Amino acid sequence: NAGVTQTPKFRVLKTGQSMTLLCAQDMNHEYMYWYRQDPGMGLRLIHYSVGEGTTAKGEVPDGYNVSRLKKQNFLLGLESAAPSQTSVYFCASSPLFGTGVSYSNQPQHFGDGTRLSIL
Amino acid sequence: GENVEQHPSTLSVQEGDSAVIKCTYSDSASNYFPWYKQELGKRPQLIIDIRSNVGEKKDQRIAVTLNKTAKHFSLHITETQPEDSAVYFCAAFFSQAGNMLTFGGGTRLMVKP
Numbered sequence: 382n383a384g385v386t387q388t389p390k391f392r393v394l395k396t397g398q399s400m401t402l403l404c405a406q407d408m409n410h411e412y413m414y415w416y417r418q419d420p421g422m423g424l425r426l427i428h429y430s431v432g433e434g435t436t437a438k439g440e441v442p443d444g445y446n447v448s449r450l451k452k453q454n455f456l457l458g459l460e461s462a463a464p465s466q467t468s469v470y471f472c473a474s475s476p477l478f479g480t481g482v483s484y485s486n487q488p489q490h491f492g493d494g495t496r497l498s499i500l
Numbered sequence: 501g502e503n504v505e506q507h508p509s510t511l512s513v514q515e516g517d518s519a520v521i522k523c524t525y526s527d528s529a530s531n532y533f534p535w536y537k538q539e540l541g542k543r544p545q546l547i548i549d550i551r552s553n554v555g556e557k558k559d560q561r562i563a564v565t566l567n568k569t570a571k572h573f574s575l576h577i578t579e580t581q582p583e584d585s586a587v588y589f590c591a592a593f594f595s596q597a598g599n600m601l602t603f604g605g606g607t608r609l610m611v612k613p
Contacts, residue, residue, distance in 0.1 A: 423506075424544065424603045489546070
């Protein structure tokens with residue numbers, strides 16, 4: 382049981398290049414999230430997914446796209462990388478539990494992060 | 501939207517002393533409040549959480565208190581040890597705001613031996 386696995390762990394890109402970050406979870410969680418963490422700051426939500434085939438925007442979605450074609454995978458894409466996107470990217474997942482307004486407030490499990498530098 | 505403020509941003513204590521980190525949130529409908537610990541270069545890890553129907557929760561040397569009326573919650577670490585040194589993040593979850601967890605800015609805790 383690996384939990385949440387992110388690939389790659391490190392990447393250096395040139396401005397304008399594109400790339401995809403992969404997040405995979407083996408806990409059968411319904412919810413998956415992508416965050417970015419900048420030096421000395423907290424985590425900011427980029428996009429999230431409440432189930433296979435669905436995605437939604439978070440706090441800082443501009444410049445990123447996501448896809449959730451399979452329940453266990455959540456992909457984050459940068460179409461045209463910019464230096465402002467240099468950051469550490471964390472993926473997280475959480476289970477669906479309960480019903481009504483309490484259905485999603487379960488602990489989020491994080492991956493080890495992807496350190497992305499854009500020159 | 502949800503806003504979470506965390507104080508202090510840095511905290512230095514002597515080994516064995518207690519440490520307290522405080523967070524306030526803006527949305528009175530928030531119903532879930534986790535705390536994460538992040539060591540340098542590692543992933544955030546959940547250390548304790550509390551739901552809105554509970555006022556206090558303890559787990560060994562760690563406790564969290566919640567004051568719904570004042571919209572603030574606090575992390576208490578007693579008998580601090582050097583391995584408690586890390587960045588701690590509070591967060592608040594409002595299930596009707598698109599299933600998003602909003603994080604505070606973090607507190608860097610340094611425990612001096």
